[in-house]
Amino acid sequence: MPTQTEISPVTGHYVTIEVEGARYRVFYLENGTGQPLVCQHTAGCHNHQWMGLLEDPEFTRDYRIIAYDLARHGKSDPPMNTEWWKEEYRLTADHYVAFIVAFCDALGLEEPIFMGSSFGGNVALQLALRHPDRFRAVIPVEAADHSPGFFLDWWQHPHANAAQVCASGVWDLMAPQSPEHDRWRTWFYYSQGSEAFRGDLYFYSVDHDLRGRCGEIDTSRCPVVMLTGAYDYLTPPEAGRRTAEQIPGAEFIEMTEIGHFPMSENYPRFAGYLRQALDLVARRTGMAEASAPRPRSPGAQVRRR
Numbered sequence: 001m002p003t004q005t006e007i008s009p010v011t012g013h014y015v016t017i018e019v020e021g022a023r024y025r026v027f028y029l030e031n032g033t034g035q036p037l038v039c040q041h042t043a044g045c046h047n048h049q050w051m052g053l054l055e056d057p058e059f060t061r062d063y064r065i066i067a068y069d070l071a072r073h074g075k076s077d078p079p080m081n082t083e084w085w086k087e088e089y090r091l092t093a094d095h096y097v098a099f100i101v102a103f104c105d106a107l108g109l110e111e112p113i114f115m116g117s118s119f120g121g122n123v124a125l126q127l128a129l130r131h132p133d134r135f136r137a138v139i140p141v142e143a144a145d146h147s148p149g150f151f152l153d154w155w156q157h158p159h160a161n162a163a164q165v166c167a168s169g170v171w172d173l174m175a176p177q178s179p180e181h182d183r184w185r186t187w188f189y190y191s192q193g194s195e196a197f198r199g200d201l202y203f204y205s206v207d208h209d210l211r212g213r214c215g216e217i218d219t220s221r222c223p224v225v226m227l228t229g230a231y232d233y234l235t236p237p238e239a240g241r242r243t244a245e246q247i248p249g250a251e252f253i254e255m256t257e258i259g260h261f262p263m264s265e266n267y268p269r270f271a272g273y274l275r276q277a278l279d280l281v282a283r284r285t286g287m288a289e290a291s292a293p294r295p296r297s298p299g300a301q302v303r304r305r
Contacts (some may be wrong), residue, residue, distance in 0.1 A: 008052045010104070012075075017102040018137060019155040020095060022082050026103055027075035028068035032060030035287065036112035037278075038104060039067040042122030042142075045189050046074025051115075052267030053274070059117055063278075066112075068103060070096075072196040090206045096123050097130055104134070113281060115274075116233030117141040118234070118260060125224070125243070127214065132222035137281040139274075141227045142260050144239040144245065145210040171258030173260035175231035178269075186264045203216040210243075219249035223284040226252045231259035251280050 010031045013120040015025050029047050031054045039050045067078035114135050116124045121143025128138045170190050174183050205232035224247055228240030237254045244252035255273045262270035
């Protein structure tokens with residue numbers, strides 16, 4: 001007998017935006033209705049990392065999940081009207097923030113919640129600092145005030161296979177408890193593209209530096225809930241906790257048995273922690289909670305200031 005065809009409810013679209021004089025066609029996936037939740041992938045990757053969330057009816061019932069590809073990643077090309085190939089790509093905090101705000105403006109999103117992981121988590125902190133009235137809240141995942149040491153000169157050396165370096169480099173950032181299939185899928189995402197990875201790491205390790213400035217983030221205007229996996233050695237729990245402690249009113253949740261790519265390496269476990277984060281946001285912002293409270297995931301630690 002033929003198997004039943006399954007068509008995903010997730011849809012893909014392009015939107016054209018202008019950032020600092022350059023025009024970009026940005027690809028994004030979306031599903032769900034309600035409060036917009038905008039999701040940023042990790043450095044050198046693309047929005048497929050968020051497919052578990054995009055197809056999860058527990059969240060799409062109450063949230064409009066939007067996961068975009070940053071320019072030069074996935075299905076979003078480099079700028080349309082510049083000779084971009086003549087300059088080395090180095091992502092800066094100014095450009096990254098402007099890109100995200102322009103994308104949200106183009107979609108007409110009112111007070112979206114922004115969630116990003118790794119370099120996406122770091123830019124979430126930048127957004128909370130620079131645009132506290134543009135976002136209802138931010139959820140920095142695997143983020144810290146500063147993450148030095150990963151903008152490496154040998155990344156594009158002719159003797160290095162950048163695709164293999166990218167893919168292999170993520171393997172030990174995942175928790176051994178994460179399902180093998182999902183770890184290999186995350187590995188595969190990173191084997192597909194590497195040209196943008198080093199330029200992303202310029203933001204991650206060089207241009208992003210909020211040391212001494214986290215106290216300027218006003219969580220009464222833009223609540224901050226930070227999530228960090230116990231197996232993440234790039235931004236370990238102590239780095240996330242230290243950062244949250246510098247932000248008055250911030251929340252910190254340590255995620256056990258999960259690593260640097262929680263949304264793709266072990267989505268079911270990540271979903272429990274994300275529910276906690278969104279319920280905290282709902283209480284802080286006066287939103288009606290999306291659903292009845294759920295039991296806290298085993299081992300979760302919530303720190304309040």
